[in-house]
Amino acid sequence: MSDTILEVTDLKTQFYTERGVVRAVDGVSFDVKQGEIVGLVGESGAGKSVTTSSVLRLIEEPGEVVGGEVDYMGRTIVGFEDTGEELVPRDEMLTEAQMRDQIRGNEIAIIFQDPMESLNPVYTVGGQVKEFIELNRDLSGEEAKEEAIEMLRRVGIPEAAERYGDYPHEFSGGMRQRVLIAMALGCRPNLIIADEPTTALDVTVEGQILELVNDLQAEFGTSFIWVTHDMGVVAEICDRVNVMYLGQIVEQGPVDEIFHDTQHPYTEALLNSIPRPDRTVDDLEPIEGTMPSARSPPSGCRFHPRCPDAREPCREIEPAFEQVAETADGAAHRASCLKHEEVGYWEAEPLEVEVEK
Amino acid sequence: MAIGEQQTQEDEDSGSEFEPNVGWRHTLSKIKDDTTARFGLYVIAIVGTVAMVTTIDANLSTITFGRVENFTLAESVWYHPERHPDPGTTERRMPPFFVEGGSLEHPLGTDRNGRDYISRLVYGTRVSFFVGIVATGLGMIGGTIVGAVSGYYGGWVDDVLMRAVETLYAIPPLVLVIVFTVFVSGGDPDIIYAVFGVGIAFIPVFARLIRSRVLSVREMDYVEAARATGVKDRDILRRHVIPNSFAPVLVLATLQIGVTILIVAGLSFLGYGAQPPTPDWGEMLRISHQYMHSNPWMSIWPGLAILITIMGFNLFGDGLQDALDPRIK
């Protein structure tokens, strides 16, 4: 169960806009092991979705993956070599056709936030699931249809056979999200990237979907990368968590450590800023200011202008992303904060946090 | 595009520096980057300048024509476009100077009454511009009011207004012009009736366009916010609904000016527009088509003038559309 299936190392994706280069993903490293749910959490603008799109090489103009490695079970999805002048893609990097035929859909599937936009309104739901299965697995039309109905039933769609011929608008939001999950699972992928799949749903429906994912994951052993901004969802289903801020992962570790042995001030601040459903909080501690633009990120530690713990060195020294704490089962718990480095953080004066609201 | 859009969205959310995508400055800068739109604007500017300059000149010439005649430049090039020359002083239906029988005195030749063709053509610009802008403006203002009121209030107001507009839409402009001419003047055709008729005939086009925009704009939260805060309906229409629905109307108006010029030229050709001796391109075509064989240039010049003017407005309108459409970035 602990085989690493996806390894992302120092991934960099940039967008070239009229007003400068946006370093949307700037040196992100993480991995996914067989059968686990890995969370990718952060606020909007943190680069979560760009990261997952880069992993599937779905970045389009004006964006480009400019560096780093993505290795999926020995196959190179992204890989560069240094010719001395510039980085060029290595030969073993999969071609676009190989990505399409071998990776996307049948090995790594993706579920998007808005199920209405992911389903074509003019085709029946069943037909779309069936087509997707046909494309990615060697099944005849009749078999694919049976498999599609079976998958729809598995994800909890009542009267699955009867509703096979219904159109997307005849389904509720939660049901549509179930259809997308059926579609993704129907191709028996090894890894599913779920990009905020429950954000648009009501809590009770979200609960249904999360429970479904837990059940299906136990049954099929599929791995997940779960992209979300909701710390509650992360706590609910993730095994390991990556916290992103402004294009970088600032903290990475097992879910319990992230919540109960928090090592990065951003994660800490994020946890303190959310209202709790299970107890009455008298005063929320918001994170001051807003996330700066990825076009001109702050020097040193990117979080320092908003960090309650920022001190003088944070302004200049870029913290390294390193192992910072022991974990119970030996899994890595990394964070990039100068608190954990020998750079004179503790001797320095605290910075005055001055932010624009 | 999904990824790109996401990026812009994320940019917005992160509260970084924004590029203004509303306002005149933005629109103008877009047009500046668009070669065809710029070309269209130049054509409009040139034709427009010609139209304005000749307005002054024409006034001078009608009031104190004699003095202008004494002016050497006027004597050589500008001939009064409406006055019939004395018999025998100029040749009739003279071809342009580069054709045998032509002379530089009348660079584009003369019409069947011996009047200078180029000065008639140039004065025709004024008529066309007046016709295009006034008729389109009439349609635009009328249509905007009708459409905005109809879309904003909805319900029976919408039903009544839109049925009326549809009825109007079913009547061809020519019929409107004829009805207008007959009822208002008792049958004496004049360009002013053509302008009014065409303007009214355009109301439905504008009304339907702005109504469809208003239907989506009125659902915007800022409109509801204004209602919730107690702003009067009239002010909501004026300050919120119309300004935010107006961009496509402006584009349509620009394109429509060209169409209007063409339609009124057609009406003049049929005799329901400009009346002799007013120099109008359509009217010039009406006269000249009898001489298609003997002197085709008489038809070519006004035709070219109409073509170039309409092209200018259309190119500019297209550019304006691109500049104002937030979807094309």
Add this chain to the structure above:
Amino acid sequence: MSVTEALADVEMGETLLEIEGLTKHFQSDTGLLAGVFGSEVVEAVDDVSFEIAKGETVALVGESGCGKSTLARTILQLIEPTDGRVAFKGVELTERSQREIRPLRRDMQMIFQDPQSSLNPRMKVGQIIEEPMKAHDMYTKTERRERAKELLERVELKREYYNRYPHEFSGGQRQRINLARAMATDPDLIVCDEPVSALDVSVQAQVLNTMRDLQEEFGFTYLVISHDLSVVRYIADRVAVMYLGHIAELAEKEELYENPKHPYTQALLDAIPIPDPRSRDARGTLEGDVPSPIGPPSGCRFRTRCPSLIQPDELDLSPDDWSQVRRFTRAVQRRTFVPEYPDEDAGLPVGEITDAVDADYFPEGRPDGEAGDIIDEVCRSIADREWDDAQKLVTERFEEASICATERPQYTIPAEFGTGDHDVSCHLHRDDAI
């Protein structure tokens, strides 16, 4: 006497807004010919009553489609109610025309969910904030300008933002501009429609704190509409849980969160993911989808999904038997129980069906009496492939015969926390009612 003069002075803690039997039914088709062909009625809000005292924060929570936004807009008379009355500071809004209500809007303002679309992109921030004052002819031009700048400071923005356009601001900042606009006329009531749900979590907290500070300073009364129970727990004093156009439960915050009585509230609270991996398994799930508001369930609207539906009086089953019957009912309704029919058209012998049903749903033996007879009949229908009959039968006999379907529950019970009443619309608590 003009309407503004009719406004009563309301002291802190006294009733500011009174809502009684408020109902809004939409016609699903409103064209000219709708009357001829008939149209369906969407029961968005149905017979809702509550009061809001000056200075308090009342939250309306519920999932999408529960009618909370419609209710808020109906209260503000932005949508004309079908029935019921709304009284604001002693003035009956429902009896007044839009023209008469307009001057009253000065005292009741609204904040919207979407920070993108709630500010006119073609107006400057200053104009936006001044608009409400202008609409009510308040102050002179220079005073308005000064006040707008002051308000910007109040919501923790800069005075210099006065001349900027909305698109230059982030979501959180735009929501602050919204707040400034709502405050401009110094209203009593501010209705906040999902004020922070479009914002990032860290920014949410900023805006929520600002809202709280302003309430303390100016004594605003908030009616907050939200789907987020965590946000509501932070900001509200009293909470009303809505489900499909009805208020399911209404109580003070502590009482509602710590002592929820309605099965829907319980399910809703159970469903929220708690940001703590150590309390993982606590999450429960509610089955099924929200029914359509066109022809919604009779009686208690939650009954079709309710895990604690009360058994009909004519049945006399033990709780265990009843829950088995419920499980069987759901299976028949959703046709999750599909026997292997031999071929396309033929049915099966009744015996096979009853055996399968007994094995799957009643391993301890089928209940006898009335319930047993009904189950027998259902099995016969299934054997004959008459699924519609089977579905109709279980629905009629096991669901619609229940008190939950025949009577609309409305009870007030004593609260365990705090001092207020606890309204709960659930027949389970009919014996506790006061």
